[in-house]
Amino acid sequence: MRNIKECSACQMPVSKNTGNCPHCGQLQGHPSIQRTTVRDYSKICGISGSLLLVIGVFCPVISAPFVGDINMFQYGESDGFAILILALLSVGFILTNETKNLWYSAIGSLIMIAVTFYQFKSKLGPILAAMNTDLAGTPFHGFADGPMQTVTMQWGWGVLIIGCGLILATACYRSKKK
Numbered sequence: 001m002r003n004i005k006e007c008s009a010c011q012m013p014v015s016k017n018t019g020n021c022p023h024c025g026q027l028q029g030h031p032s033i034q035r036t037t038v039r040d041y042s043k044i045c046g047i048s049g050s051l052l053l054v055i056g057v058f059c060p061v062i063s064a065p066f067v068g069d070i071n072m073f074q075y076g077e078s079d080g081f082a083i084l085i086l087a088l089l090s091v092g093f094i095l096t097n098e099t100k101n102l103w104y105s106a107i108g109s110l111i112m113i114a115v116t117f118y119q120f121k122s123k124l125g126p127i128l129a130a131m132n133t134d135l136a137g138t139p140f141h142g143f144a145d146g147p148m149q150t151v152t153m154q155w156g157w158g159v160l161i162i163g164c165g166l167i168l169a170t171a172c173y174r175s176k177k178k
Contacts, residue, residue, distance in 0.1 A: 003015055003016050003017065004016070007021040007023065007024060007026055008026060009021065009024050009026035010023050010024040010026065012024070042170050042173045043094055043095075043170070045166050045169060045170050045173075046090065046091075046094040046102070046166065046167055046169075046170030046171075047091055047094055048163075048166055049090070049106075049162075049163045049164065049165065049166025049167035049168075049169075049170065050087040050088070050090040050091045050094070050163065050167060051087075051163070052159055052160070052162055052163030052166065053083055053084075053086070053087035053090070053109055053160060053163035053164065053167070054084060054087050054088075055159060055163075056072070056083075056156055056159035056160035056163055057071065057072045057073050057080040057083050057084055057087075057160075058071050058072075058073060058080075059071055059154070059155065059156030059159050059160075060154035060155065060156050061116075061120075061153065061154055061156040061157055061160075062120060062151065062152070062153060062154060063150075063151070063152050063153075063154050064150075064151045065150050065151070069154060071156060072116060072156065072160070079112055079115070079116045082108075082112050083109055083112050083113070083160070086105045086108050086109045086112070087105075087109065087163070089101075089105045090102060090105040090106065090109070090167050093105060094170060099171060102167065102170065102171040103168075103171045105167070106164055106167040106168045106170075106171050107168075109160075109163070109164050109167070110161075110164045110168075113157070113160050113161065113164065117157065120153075124151060
């Protein structure tokens with residue numbers, strides 16, 4: 001019975017000579033290896049978030065009739081480019097363990113996304129209002145109203161927000177560990 005101990009994760013009996021718990025798979029007796037694994041997962045999470053930001057810049061964020069899908073790189077003069085730079089900075093901060101700066105790049109990306117979203121919404125409202133007043137009472141009102149109502153947001157916003165969330169989670173985990 002001296003060769004048996006409890007697993008730190010599932011509290012089931014395991015041999016002191018075993019590497020992993022046969023019940024839950026928890027690595028036994030090597031806490032430094034366990035911490036390194038969690039730290040590696042944190043880096044993977046942050047780099048994945050940065051990669052999602054890069055991909056999200058080229059994903060459709062707006063769909064409009066006659067124009068098609070528009071992404072962040074096409075929509076704003078520098079919005080997409082700024083998010084690309086912030087994503088690359090995030091990767092650099094993650095690889096060099098600069099947790100404090102990771103907060104700045106993550107929040108900067110989130111602000112850029114929010115500003116672009118606000119600009120899109122604020123430009124669309126007056127266009128719809130002007131169209132309704134200019135075409136009111138004309139037979140063409142129905143023709144223009146249909147396509148303008150189909151201007152929609154696309155799934156690229158979700159990719160960008162998830163990317164920012166992963167980078168923020170990495171910054172939060174990293175700063176908590178220091």
